[in-house]
Amino acid sequence: MGRNEMISVIIVSYKVPQLLLRAVDALKKAHDSNREIIIVDNNSQDDSRNQVLNTFDDVKWIQNDRNLGFASAVNIGLQAASADYFLLLNPDTEIEPQALTELSEFWRNAENVGVMGGKIVNSDGSFQVQCRRRFPDPSSAFFRLFGLRHILPGHRLACSYELGSENIDEFQEVDAVSGAFMSFSRQLVCEIGMFDEGYFLMGEDLDFCYRAKHAGYKVVYYPRCVVTHHHGASRRTRPLRSIYHGHHAMMRYYRKFLSPRYSPFTSFFVYCGILSHFLGLAAVNLIQMLVKGR
Numbered sequence: 426m427g428r429n430e431m432i433s434v435i436i437v438s439y440k441v442p443q444l445l446l447r448a449v450d451a452l453k454k455a456h457d458s459n460r461e462i463i464i465v466d467n468n469s470q471d472d473s474r475n476q477v478l479n480t481f482d483d484v485k486w487i488q489n490d491r492n493l494g495f496a497s498a499v500n501i502g503l504q505a506a507s508a509d510y511f512l513l514l515n516p517d518t519e520i521e522p523q524a525l526t527e528l529s530e531f532w533r534n535a536e537n538v539g540v541m542g543g544k545i546v547n548s549d550g551s552f553q554v555q556c557r558r559r560f561p562d563p564s565s566a567f568f569r570l571f572g573l574r575h576i577l578p579g580h581r582l583a584c585s586y587e588l589g590s591e592n593i594d595e596f597q598e599v600d601a602v603s604g605a606f607m608s609f610s611r612q613l614v615c616e617i618g619m620f621d622e623g624y625f626l627m628g629e630d631l632d633f634c635y636r637a638k639h640a641g642y643k644v645v646y647y648p649r650c651v652v653t654h655h656h657g658a659s660r661r662t663r664p665l666r667s668i669y670h671g672h673h674a675m676m677r678y679y680r681k682f683l684s685p686r687y688s689p690f691t692s693f694f695v696y697c698g699i700l701s702h703f704l705g706l707a708a709v710n711l712i713q714m715l716v717k718g719r
Contacts, residue, residue, distance in 0.1 A: 433506035437498040442473040457525035465498040494625035515605040521651040539642025542602020543650030554587040557646040604630030628674025672703035
């Protein structure tokens with residue numbers, strides 16, 4: 426793994442103190458102790474800091490005075506990290522005991538790999554399909570946004586984005602992996618730069634993988650590293666804001682990487698599709714909140 430075999434684990438935290446404690450506890454129980462844990466808190470304004478630091482004495486805590494978003498917080502963590510390899514981990518995850526050992530072994534033998542993602546499972550043990558993906562294009566995005574992959578599960582475009590036909594237990598080269606469990610090297614960051622802070626929430630992992638691939642590096646899915654993701658726990662605190670930032674990320678990714686390939690006519694319909702999906706989802710969410718009396 427080079428001169429520094431430590432792995433810097435970076436967790437961006439926001440208002441999930443109990444899950445954060447479980448995440449750190451799982452890291453502390455991991456078989457490979459050669460790691461540092463850095464938590465960057467986006468101004469949770471709760472008791473997260475006291476709970477974590479009173480329970481674990483070797484965690485590096487960085488407190489932001491406001492919510493800077495995921496990408497900016499990751500970059501702060503990267504600047505504070507001392508290792509040659511990084512692992513981004515969501516605060517609502519629990520890593521398997523052998524995962525850090527597997528991660529260290531992977532980087533010892535990796536060749537021309539820029540980014541590695543592990544096997545992510547949901548709380549019920551089911552596979553989380555977003556942990557390995559192809560880069561989206563207007564066609565695959567259309568099927569995904571409007572739920573057509575559930576209506577036409579056998580259609581090539583319907584399942585292509587999330588690699589639905591691929592074996593989930595096989596090592597494979599992919600286009601992108603999830604920022605909930607993403608590992609990469611300091612060398613890669615020095616070459617392609619840190620995370621794009623124009624993304625506030627979601628999309629930044631896809632952007633980073635895209636830049637890594639286009640710099641000539643592989644992005645791989647490595648199922649021997651397993652983590653349970655209690656998906657969306659931190660987003661449930663402000664669902665409408667999460668919906669907005671998710672769609673803003675789609676817009677930014679398309680404008681940054683895809684719009685030069687397509688005509689203004691096509692781009693107009695892509696932007697309309699993203700906007701209409703956002704409005705529809707936001708309306709449904711708002712109605713649900715009103716019904717529940719929030």
